[in-house]
Amino acid sequence: MGAHESALIQMNFNRSTESYFPGEHVSGEIVFQNKHDRLKVEEIFIEIVGELAYKTTESRSSTDLNGNSSTEYYNDYHHIPFFTNRLPLARPDGLQDKIILSSGTYTWPFDFSLPENLPPSSSPNVDAYPHIKYHTQIVLDRPRFKMNVKRTYPLSISRRMNHFLMDDLQKMISFTNQNRKQLRLHGYLLHSWIVSGQSLSFRMNLHNPERTEIKNVEAAFIQHRKTALDHNAEVIFSINLPGLNEFNELYFQRDFDLPVPSINLTPTHTFSTLHYGYSYNFNVNYELLLKVKSHGIFTNFEVSIPVVVVAEAILEGQQQNKGFGETDAPPSYEASYR
Template sequence: MPDTELLVEFDQPQEVFFPGQPISGRVILITEEKYKARAVNIKFEGCAKTDWDDHESVRRVDAEGKAHYVQQRVNYSANVKYLESTALLWACRDGTNELAAGKYVWPFSYNLPANIPPSFEGKYGYIRYSVTAEVDRPWRFDKAKKRCITVSPLLDLNILPHAMTPLHDEASDTVGCCCFKKGYLEMRVDIPKTGFVPGETVPINLHILNHSSVPVTEVKAKILQQCKFVAFRHGNTFDFTGESLMAHSAREQKQDMNAVIKQTQALTVAPSNEHKLALELRLPSVTPTINQNSPIITVEYLVQISVDTTSTFSSDIDCEMSVLIGTVPIRQYLPPAYYPPNPALPPVMPTPMPPQIGGGVAPPPGYGFVPPQPEGSVPMNAPPYPGVGGGAEPLPSKGDAVVIPSAPPLSYQDSMYGTGGTQLNTDENEKPFVPKYPVFNDLPVYNPSAPPPE
């Protein structure tokens, strides 16, 4: 019997969808002969999953009464269900349970919930969304086609005041140790704002003051993706309600740090001298910051800077700051050509922010959303976010709040970690799934406090 082909196609060719908006497309069945089928269903699923094994020592007593310890494997896991819905596309009504040879097309549409996190693949967990078409076949194995999709929330930096807040950190330490102390080294670090988007350049302004007797030889800068995973002994499954799951007992946490981008620059700062310089790190395709609507997986980003000397012991000093990765760049720092000014949007100014050294940048609840406008007010007709259909599609919403999309042209690119970033349940799809994230190309570098070029 010839193969029968089952396909799932989407109206959005990038297969990137926004919370609160519809997933639409069609299921296609092509058969060259009569095909036994009772019904055709489509299933929409979204979940977060964490999973790992640890080992612990367990005391055992043998038949002679002697105690000894053995290693026992203990599983920790957690599942959070964000969506699970099944719809009937076709059912046999005449009792034949048969489809004639030919091509069949069934359209579908499903509105995603508004408060779901972005797709993500990590070492100890993932956030994954899928669409599965299934043919119910009597007395035979069902035929199914599963497609993973990317969900990408609109994390608009324009409506997060602290995204525009400059970051500052400084460090100083003695070079050398004990009887070999060689003075001290001081470093001051400034980043002109907190919020960035993939494709944008993160400028790092350094002021190095060498009060030691040895020269500074090197500066290193890197951006790290800090992933935290929560799981429970012997597992737990939750339906997501927006409430915290952290009250459950036997909770364990794993952390994974991934390099996003690194840069090393050789330089010489002689003893009793100082030097200013700027480093630039361009963000590749990475998931936006995840710290809302995701109780078992969080993703944040750290900038680490290290200055090294020729000293054998205690030769370097370090600084660390947290940055926020969004999906819509800050409008006021871009040339007018990117989008015209919108008088309906209120101006947003930087706000003071307490020092957050390695503590993560936490957007306020409901990040990425703005309140609805009062009746009779001027509508916020911001330029449409790419891929939303030129403004023809309804805007994403959260309760009574409406997301105002606004951004210059972008592209959707596979996660920088590729299939290597997909490490759990890699065999549940035809091939490991790689999520796509918005990347903004050719954005100008915003660095008003940059030191003069050397």
């Protein structure tokens, strides 16, 4: 009865957007078409759930009769609920212990508020582990030994504002590294933070005293999601920087503006929760990874630059992305990781 009956339940939201901000109202209507002459239900409710999910990998070794050993790897998936809110829609009156639904169509309005402190849903890859997900579940709670009627809908939570100090967002991030042939790459981000759909801008300088022939320089923008036991690195975009294919000049300097896709990117943030006395931490951060590939042995090298992704293009007290002029002295590469 469960799968068939769930298809007869619909959850209609009062607005078309798929994403909500913490603190917002979520409202709509539940529609249930009952094809039974007499359906007994103990309670009808909506449950809103937020989960932190991560995976762990374990190995199992075995030896066959011939003495050959083998190892197999298994993934275990863990789901830690950090938010649960149950909203009753219908209960028996004082004269009955069950709700009796005759054949027909039933509707129940719903309205609930989201807490202000909810972390955002993970994106763009919503299914990759680790992640944070939300869903609403409609439940027709039936008597004992009867299968409940359920249907689940995903719910997306966005962050309205990043919890960064303005001073932190205005710090310039510099970078530097070199290989054994003294090929040195250094530069800095031209903006302190980025928003989805805008450009990731940076100045890059190359000093090539031995005129090493550079194959290319690849720039990759990567999202990292981390828990204590799980890590996912997702490449948002990757490109070979123009003007550096088979490059062997002494110097190179250019400002690059790499367009960030107009997709929903989870902002940089940290989230912690407790579950049965255990602490669980979840971090989302980004990096611009520059990979210098040159001819020769052990000459390739790379540099990682932390990038802050914020939730909105306009922050309080700031009308545009803070840029830096040529006279500004950037902080050290090491300081940007403190």
